[in-house]
Amino acid sequence: MSDTPVQDSPAPAGLTPADLEQAQRREIDTPSSQVMRFGPADALPLDAGVTLAPWQIAYETYGTLNADRSNAILICHALTGDQYVASTNPVTRKPGWWTMLVGPGKPVDTDRYFVICANVLGGCMGTTGPASTNPETGAPYALSMPVVTIRDMVRAQARLVEHLGIETLFAVVGGSMGGMQVLQWASLYPEKVFAAVPIATGARHSSQNIAFHEVGRQAVMADPDWLGGNYIAAGRRPSKGLSVARMAAHITYMSDTSLHRKFGRNLQDREAPTFGFDADFQIESYLRHQGLTFVDRFDANSYLYVTRAMDYFDLAAEHGGSLARAFLRTSTRFCVISFTTDWLFPTSESKAVVRALNAAAANVSFVEVHSDRGHDAFLLDEPEMFRTVRGFLTGAAHARGIPAPGGAA
Ligand SMILES: CC(=O)SCCNC(=O)CCNC(=O)[C@H](O)C(C)(C)COP(=O)(O)OP(=O)(O)OC[C@H]1O[C@@H](n2cnc3c(N)ncnc32)[C@H](O)[C@@H]1OP(=O)(O)O
Ligand SMILES: N[C@@H](CCO)C(=O)O
Known part of the structure; x- marks a missing residue:
């Protein structure tokens, strides 16, 4: 993505012109990744009623695919995640986002399993998205x-998995939007999913969650540098709007308890309030930081597309209003995980999934992890979640005949 001249339009409340100048001067690098390209003969049908071609999917793999190709685990990332689940992200230079869960000897043990993680359709880390070139115009797609929908994302992943020569995935694992993809995989391709681990997710996006996403999209679209979505061609970036969108969204990823513990009403680098609108409070400074670092790694139009995909997700609606019907005759074994203080995808959403799986006579276990860290707990050091995932996968691997690293099944 190209850099942007610094704009002198006024900053929205909460971001200083200096903050914005710094954000707009940074570039989002082009990530290096493995990429599978599909030509017109492999056009991807989309729920919008059109096909996409050419298209590509960027992915990373970890571990070794065994001889009978039975040990593959697909990890599905969340809203703003990427394929770098367990390796350094070349844009942020930070470790992979689930290195505590995925790696040698970890619950998703790459000494035992072959792990695949792909950037979602509509994303901005190498898979086709709104920043990609529209072959008909030679310009970025923009709007x-x-x-795209969660089902489109899953269809794209299924093409990748097929081209990797894998008929059945041993497991599909993911949190939040990644968990939606897990449920969609199990519903759309039940014969291709031996085990499924949907974490901190739901079978539909709630009205409240759609509302939060709409606030974020409006912030992006209200930025004068958004230019109807055509900012890349104009060499601009709607960093202000995207920052504000991320600030608002980030609040929903945390709990009141964790915000209180981290920041309380503490002041940021000062002894007393300034009686102005600078970041007096630590929480304000923190949110500004989250907004500014986000625009370094994410494309604004992609944000519109992936939030929309979550909003449209409603697995029961795809099956005449019955969630149980989405899983009829499934032989997939499920492990559903929620967190006690996740108010974005509360435990009640997971229980609705479990009830539907029970009604479909599916093999399902459910764990509500005690954590006071809100929705993003699934990205953090949560030993109860790690134990649950390890135990479930180990049992399923035994049933599937995947040997342990030492050799025993
Ligand atoms: C799911 C996927 O597929 S991957 C995508 C997910 N990744 C993200 O969402 C990244 C952004 N999200 C976060 O950072 C989430 O808060 C979490 C939950 C994942 C991380 O939580 P924690 O590890 O507890 O980190 P915490 O919330 O304390 O944030 C630390 C950051 O805030 C900064 N910070 C902390 N206090 C302040 C403050 N008072 N003022 C300014 N910045 C502050 C730290 O310097 C640190 O910055 P850095 O991340 O640039 O190094
Ligand atoms: N904070 C994570 C999870 C949000 O659901 C993300 O940005 O992808």
Whole structure:
């Protein structure tokens, strides 16, 4: 993505012109990744009623695929995640986002399993998205990119998995939007999913969650540098709007308890309030930091597309209003995980999934992890979640005949 001249339009409340100048001067690098490209003969049908071609999917793999190709685990990332689940992200230079869960000897043990993680359709880390070139115009798609759904993302992943020569995935694992993809995989391709681990997720996006996403999208679209979505061609970036969108969203990823513990009403680098609108409070400074670092790694139009994909997700609606019907005759074994203080995807959403799986006579276990860290707990050091995932996968691997690293099944 190209850099942007610094704009002198006024900053929204909460971001200083200096903050914005710094954000707009940074570039989002092009990530290096493995990429699978599909030509017109492999056009991808989308729920929007059109096909996408050419298209590509960027992915990373970890571990070794065994001889009978039975040990593959697909990890599905959340809203703003990427394929770098267990390796350094080349844009942020930070470790992978689930290195505590995925790696040698970890619960998703790459000494035992072959792990695949792909950037979602509509994303901005190498898979086709609104920043990709529209072959018909030679310019970035921007809003001419068709709107994509969770099911479209899963269809794209299924093509990748097929081209990697894998008929059945041993497991599909993911949190939040990644968990939606897990449920969609199990519903759309039940014969291709031996085990499924949907974490901190739901079978539909709630009205409240759609509302939060709409606030974020409006912030992006209200930025004068958004230019109807055509900012890349104009060499601009709607960093202000995207920062504000992330600030608002980030609040929903945490709990009141964790915000109180981290920041309380503490002041940021000062002894007393300034009686102005600078970041007096630590929480304000923190949110500004989250907004500013986000625009370094994420494309604004992609943000519109992936939030929309979550909003449209409603697995029961795909099956005449019955969630149980989404899983009828499934032989997949499920482990559903929620967190006690996740108010974005509360435990009640997970229980609705478990009830539907029970009604479909599916093999399902459910764990509510005690954590006071809110929705993003699934990205953090949560030993109860790690134990649950390890135990479930170990049992399923035994049933599937995947040997342990030492050799025993
Ligand atoms: C899911 C996927 O597929 S991957 C995508 C997910 N990744 C993200 O969402 C990244 C952004 N999210 C976060 O950082 C989430 O808060 C979490 C939950 C994942 C991380 O939580 P924690 O590890 O507890 O980190 P914490 O919330 O304390 O944030 C630390 C950051 O805030 C900064 N910070 C802390 N206090 C302040 C403050 N008062 N003022 C300014 N910045 C502050 C730290 O310097 C640190 O910055 P850095 O991340 O640039 O190094
Ligand atoms: N904080 C994570 C999870 C949000 O659901 C993300 O940005 O992807």
